[in-house]
Amino acid sequence: MSGEIVFEMKAITKVFPGIKALDRVSFTARAGEVHALAGENGAGKSTLMKVLSGVYQAEEGAIFLRGKQVAFYHPLESLAQGVSVIYQEFSLLPDRTVAQNIFLGREPVRRWGFLDAERMRRETQKVLALFGDRHRFGPDTLVGDLDVAQQQMVEIAKALSLNAKVIVMDEPTAALNDTECELLFQLVDDLRGQGRSIVYITHRMREIRRLADRVTVIKDGKVTASFDEVPETSRIIEAMVGRDIGHFYPEPAAKDDIGAAVLTVRGGGNSRLFDIDLDLHAGQITGFAGVQGAGRTALALALFGAEPFETGEVSVEGRRVTLTNPRQAAQAGIAMLPGDRKAEGLVLMQSVRDNGMLSVRAFSRALGHPDKSPIATLDQMDKAFDAFDLRAASYEVEIQSLSGGNQQKAIVARWLSLDPKLLIFVEPTRGIDVNTKAGIYAQMRKLAQNGAAVMAISSDLPEVLGISDRVLVMSDGKIVAEFGHGASEAEVMHAATEAHLGLEAS
The missing domain is CATH 3.40.50.300 (P-loop containing nucleotide triphosphate hydrolases)
Structure with missing residues (x-):
């Protein structure tokens, strides 16, 4: 048969x-x-x-x-x-x-x-x-x-x-x-x-x-x-x-392009994270790898104030900050793209334009400059979407009618409009096509080149290795290894699984 x-x-x-x-x-x-x-x-x-x-x-x-x-x-x-x-x-x-x-x-x-x-x-x-x-x-x-x-x-x-x-x-x-x-x-x-x-x-x-x-x-x-x-x-x-993909991933940052630490964590911990020491630098994309449940998403949520650290200290540009809710994170210049864009990042029955403007207005107020937002008018919001080649019959249609890739473009466009100091990407390209992925990667690199720190979490290990200037490996709520750009999948997975198995055996 x-x-x-x-x-x-x-x-x-x-x-x-x-x-x-x-x-x-x-x-x-x-x-x-x-x-x-x-x-x-x-x-x-x-x-x-x-x-x-x-x-x-x-x-x-x-x-x-x-x-x-x-x-x-x-x-x-x-x-x-x-x-x-x-x-x-x-x-x-x-x-x-x-x-x-x-x-x-x-x-x-x-x-x-x-x-x-x-x-x-x-x-x-x-x-x-x-x-x-x-x-x-x-x-x-x-x-x-x-x-x-x-x-x-x-x-x-x-x-x-x-x-x-x-x-x-x-x-x-x-x-x-x-x-x-x-x-x-x-x-x-x-x-x-x-x-x-x-x-x-x-x-x-x-x-x-x-x-x-x-x-x-x-x-x-x-x-x-x-x-x-x-x-x-x-x-x-x-x-x-329909074209050569030799430059699918952007070139990594040169050593001289990486600046001072934007965010620093010392001894950070909660029920899911333990002894987190972390520096995220301007101009650098830091990828996070690990097996399921390693603590990568928990770390993102802690930095965004959604599941705060209970111990330790967090500083942004050398100034100690308190991150007990997303509003405080926004005030510190931290933005996050959630992994589940439909449940956590969008109001599906509202228009594309409203999804952009609602978030921009809310977080501009949190940042303390509601009248100085880079996106102050609908026309500017439209231009931000246009810059991402966001494809929709119009920006007045419900955002749920867009493809997954275009929904993701809308979320990235609205966050970039706030000029964040640290932008956390959780599963940035889940469910979107290859060409759109390349565009998202290019925007992540552009954001870093403009002086922001970028944190990238993905279940796609080749993606993490391709876009990152360095890779931190997590296991059981701890950072257990660090690799520079060019590390192999085998090296990273060995570090992730060995640490996990070692903790299980102890």
């Missing part, structure tokens, strides 16, 4: 008013393989899969499922034929059980039309058994009590209960930590071993290297490259952005 073509899309063209979203795109998927679909935001990846699943209908082209031409006019039609799409935004009801979610809309009934709840539980347990002991929840667990990784497992279980032969995963790791990602990878390996066809949409090169058997790249609605085996990362990225 392995290698047999499960579905084939030939010369698919899809047109929306004013834009050709797909231009004669062809794509195939085989049984027992993971076919990665890569491309920037707006390249057409999700549109192609929506054509496959019947959300959209193509103007031109044909779809063949197991050799037979098909036309789907509703997602239920494709589901009935074994095609299941798992989107970033889950379609789960938090107040229903796992079993109720899996059988939503197709609940089994007994004689006289009564719901057969026992059969639902029994069938759900059979599907969950396919995950081995990884799921750690049962048919009667409320979905609202599950973490993101477990909810994703419920979505996969729903597809398996329908006996899906094709499972499309759209950016499945966007909200997962490292441990949860590895669990997902193991599940994908299992599904491939069962002979299912997996279409895996992702921006992350690490995931492509880890999972993919083949790779197809789409740019501006056209296929720019197809690889029958995973090539060098640079070839995939170049196909995605």
